[in-house]
Amino acid sequence: MNRKQLGYYVEHFVYLNPKKNKYPNFNKYDLSSFLIIQNQFKKNKKYIITSNYDDIFYNKNEFLNGKKWIYILLSSKDIFEYHKKIRDDFPFCKHKKLIKTLLDDLFFWFDKNPKKIINDVSEASYNIELRKKLEKIRYFLDEQDWSNYFFNLQKLMHEQIIKFLGWNKELKYDLYNKILRKKLSIFLCKEKVDKYLQFIELLNIYRNTISKAAPLLRNINQQILNNWNTYSTFDKKDTALELYYSLIKFIDVCY
Numbered sequence: 001m002n003r004k005q006l007g008y009y010v011e012h013f014v015y016l017n018p019k020k021n022k023y024p025n026f027n028k029y030d031l032s033s034f035l036i037i038q039n040q041f042k043k044n045k046k047y048i049i050t051s052n053y054d055d056i057f058y059n060k061n062e063f064l065n066g067k068k069w070i071y072i073l074l075s076s077k078d079i080f081e082y083h084k085k086i087r088d089d090f091p092f093c094k095h096k097k098l099i100k101t102l103l104d105d106l107f108f109w110f111d112k113n114p115k116k117i118i119n120d121v122s123e124a125s126y127n128i129e130l131r132k133k134l135e136k137i138r139y140f141l142d143e144q145d146w147s148n149y150f151f152n153l154q155k156l157m158h159e160q161i162i163k164f165l166g167w168n169k170e171l172k173y174d175l176y177n178k179i180l181r182k183k184l185s186i187f188l189c190k191e192k193v194d195k196y197l198q199f200i201e202l203l204n205i206y207r208n209t210i211s212k213a214a215p216l217l218r219n220i221n222q223q224i225l226n227n228w229n230t231y232s233t234f235d236k237k238d239t240a241l242e243l244y245y246s247l248i249k250f251i252d253v254c255y
């Protein structure tokens with residue numbers, strides 16, 4: 001299961017929880033999401049901070065504490081038993097707070113997997129200055145400060161291109177594209193070169209669109225912006241992380 005699939009199950013699980021004293025439309029959501037989220041909690045017990053889930057479920061007079069919610073989640077045999085236990089005493093749920101908490105926690109647990117460890121090891125070979133810049137970019141990701149995130153992501157990419165090419169001119173994609181293609185082609189196949197150049201162009205588009213660093217001059221910018229405004233929190237994080245890891249791979253080529 002990848003991060004996108006996990007995000008899908010998180011969103012479906014959240015909307016299976018009670019809200020405004022109404023039953024959710026069980027036919028509308030993937031009921032297996034309950035067992036998948038429950039299993040994630042069982043596998044990652046050592047990481048659970050129960051207070052993260054305080055005050056998400058409530059009735060007119062009191063809130064459910066996170067420790068009791070975790071117990072209900074882990075002890076229920078299916079979504080119907082879970083829903084009944086929650087709804088009997090706490091028929092209201094703060095969906096936005098629950099989805100943010102689950103995404104933050106489950107993605108943190110997910111990042112403990114071997115694939116993420118490999119990425120961390122590859123970054124460990126970089127110098128201190130480069131690691132600090134990557135840490136700063138991840139901070140903006142965690143804060144969902146998308147303008148600064150894409151601005152700094154592109155800035156670091158341009159620094160690597162300048163270093164790789166020994167470039168001393170104004171860094172515009174249509175100017176350095178040909179020389180970059182030529183140098184990459186020395187040790188990469190055409191398919192790989194095309195892939196990296198497509199990534200560079202895409203990151204430039206995201207920076208100029210989401211960071212509002214330049215006016216939207218092309219239809220593609222407007223399309224990116226329209227899509228971005230319809231994305232869920234998970235979709236935004238997933239897109240941002242895809243570009244981040246593409247940059248890591250590109251840095252490995254240039255380093």
